[in-house]
Amino acid sequence: MGDISVSGPVTGIDTQSIVTALVNAEQAPKQSQINKQSQTQTAQLSSIGKIQAALDAFRGAMDTMTKDASIGGLTAATTDANVSTVTLGAGASAGSYLLVVNQLATASKIATQNFAGGAKSVVNSGSTATTLEISQSGKSYGVSVPPGATLQQVRDSINAQYSSAGLSANILTDATGSRLVVTSTNTGAGTDITLGGNTGLEAGTTVVGGPPVNAKYTIDGTAQESKSNTLTEAISGVTIKLTAVSALPTGVSDESKRIASTITVTRSNDTLKSSVKGFVDTYNALMTAIGTETKVTTNADGSTTSAALTGDATMRSLQSALRNELNSLAGSGTLKSLAQFGVNTDQTTGKLSIDDKVFGAAIATNPTDIGGIFNGDNGLLARMKTATDSYALSGTGVLASRSSTLTANIKDLQVQQDSLTARMAALKTSLTAKYTTMNSLVAQLTAQRSSVMTTLNALNNPKTD
Numbered sequence: 001m002g003d004i005s006v007s008g009p010v011t012g013i014d015t016q017s018i019v020t021a022l023v024n025a026e027q028a029p030k031q032s033q034i035n036k037q038s039q040t041q042t043a044q045l046s047s048i049g050k051i052q053a054a055l056d057a058f059r060g061a062m063d064t065m066t067k068d069a070s071i072g073g074l075t076a077a078t079t080d081a082n083v084s085t086v087t088l089g090a091g092a093s094a095g096s097y098l099l100v101v102n103q104l105a106t107a108s109k110i111a112t113q114n115f116a117g118g119a120k121s122v123v124n125s126g127s128t129a130t131t132l133e134i135s136q137s138g139k140s141y142g143v144s145v146p147p148g149a150t151l152q153q154v155r156d157s158i159n160a161q162y163s164s165a166g167l168s169a170n171i172l173t174d175a176t177g178s179r180l181v182v183t184s185t186n187t188g189a190g191t192d193i194t195l196g197g198n199t200g201l202e203a204g205t206t207v208v209g210g211p212p213v214n215a216k217y218t219i220d221g222t223a224q225e226s227k228s229n230t231l232t233e234a235i236s237g238v239t240i241k242l243t244a245v246s247a248l249p250t251g252v253s254d255e256s257k258r259i260a261s262t263i264t265v266t267r268s269n270d271t272l273k274s275s276v277k278g279f280v281d282t283y284n285a286l287m288t289a290i291g292t293e294t295k296v297t298t299n300a301d302g303s304t305t306s307a308a309l310t311g312d313a314t315m316r317s318l319q320s321a322l323r324n325e326l327n328s329l330a331g332s333g334t335l336k337s338l339a340q341f342g343v344n345t346d347q348t349t350g351k352l353s354i355d356d357k358v359f360g361a362a363i364a365t366n367p368t369d370i371g372g373i374f375n376g377d378n379g380l381l382a383r384m385k386t387a388t389d390s391y392a393l394s395g396t397g398v399l400a401s402r403s404s405t406l407t408a409n410i411k412d413l414q415v416q417q418d419s420l421t422a423r424m425a426a427l428k429t430s431l432t433a434k435y436t437t438m439n440s441l442v443a444q445l446t447a448q449r450s451s452v453m454t455t456l457n458a459l460n461n462p463k464t465d
Contacts, residue, residue, distance in 0.1 A: 015438070022427075023431065027420065036377045038414075045407065045410065050293060052270055056392060057282060062385055074088055074093075074265055078263050083244050092238055093237065099261050100258050102245065105215035105229045107185060107209070108184045108186075109208040110195060110206070111172070111208050112181075118177060119151050120176045120177065124145045124146065126147055131197045132196075133196035133197040134165075135196060137186070143161065162410055167185075169181065169182050181383075187212060187227060187229065188213070189211075211460050215231075219234055283425050287349060287350045294447065296462065312397055314399075321387040325387050328383065335369035338380075341363075341373075342357070343355075378420075446462075
């Protein structure tokens with residue numbers, strides 16, 4: 001009987017390579033599936049995120065254009081930026097106005113009695129909670145003060161609970177001690193803050209800076225008042241923020257002689273062109289993002305490579321919604337479409353371009369019509385916003401839902417990967433154990449064979465004297 005030629009320990013059989021090959025063969029199909037799906041879903045998630053960012057930027061630009069009225073070709077300015085700042089909104093029209101600010105609206109501020117121990121003074125030394133009642137404009141806000149609470153803790157509690165209600169608290173400290181000061185962000189007459197309750201903080205309060213008052217101003221000589229320093233309705237489509245009282249001429253003390261500043265709203269063709277170009281640029285950025293994530297690339301050898309969202313129905317639907325609005329007519333003037341004032345669409349890429357010659361002529365003759373196409377409830381900006389709402393809404397929009405689904409799928413694939421890894425580890429352990437047992441059995445058989453052969457050889461050898 002010939003000997004077995006082996007290279008490994010005991011039997012010489014390379015069981016490790018055999019086990020590895022068997023495990024790899026078992027793992028390969030599922031591993032390939034997981035890898036392919038993970039790569040696809042991760043790429044799609046990244047692409048959806050890029051489209052979402054581009055869409056958010058586009059919608060944000062439309063919001064800005066709607067608020068500042070720049071797309072209507074208007075610009076606002078004031079001759080005294082120390083007295084007021086001016087921004088434009090929907091409904092603004094050209095005009096000039098004289099503004100005199102005689103008094104700014106102020107907020108209510110009330111201070112508690114002084115605590116010699118400072119901010120860490122205990123304001124409730126009892127065994128039960130007390131309540132500080134803060135009242136303003138017919139509303140009351142309760143602040144629970146637990147046993148052992150300090151002045152600082154009361155301040156923190158007010159700020160944590162009622163900052164959204166327009167209340168804030170701080171602590172002023174000097175050489176004599178500390179006092180709690182409650183302030184309102186609401187301004188104007190009748191917004192006085194009062195303190196009540198049973199904490200003791202309500203006793204001995206003082207009004208800081210006098211009672212709140214309304215802003216007093218004149219526009220074109222007409223006296224007006226406002227509870228706020230931000231005037232949103234004084235001039236249609238113009239927001240005026242009052243920042244200081246108008247100055248008096250040098251050496252004059254008569255309040256009626258304050259110097260007027262001039263607010264002007266003028267039409268600017270440069271502003272209009274810049275705004276339309278801004279719209280075109282942000283729209284093209286969105287189209288570029290969509291195009292990049294959906295394109296098919298032709299390689300040097302003639303083969304093609306698809307992008308992560310090539311052929312994606314959601315992207316086609318989004319593009320269609322945008323193009324439909326671009327092609328719709330709007331406005332009440334002679335010009336009712338983008339093409340009529342030189343904004344054209346590339347049928348291949350979907351991007352917009354401006355024909356400067358046509359656009360220049362339209363601005364020169366019909367600037368109001370151009371603004372009318374974009375502005376208003378039925379203008380292009382509002383329609384574009386509405387058309388993309390279902391895609392862009394946070395949490396519930398189409399893109400957000402797609403992202404959530406892809407994220408869940410990727411997590412599930414990771415679970416599948418972990419399960420496969422564990423299963424293959426168990427298989428390797430099992431096969432290793434089986435081949436180890438086989439090695440032992442072969443070793444035993446080899447030893448028995450050697451013993452038998454030795455015995456047979458001894459019987460076959462003739463005895464010698």
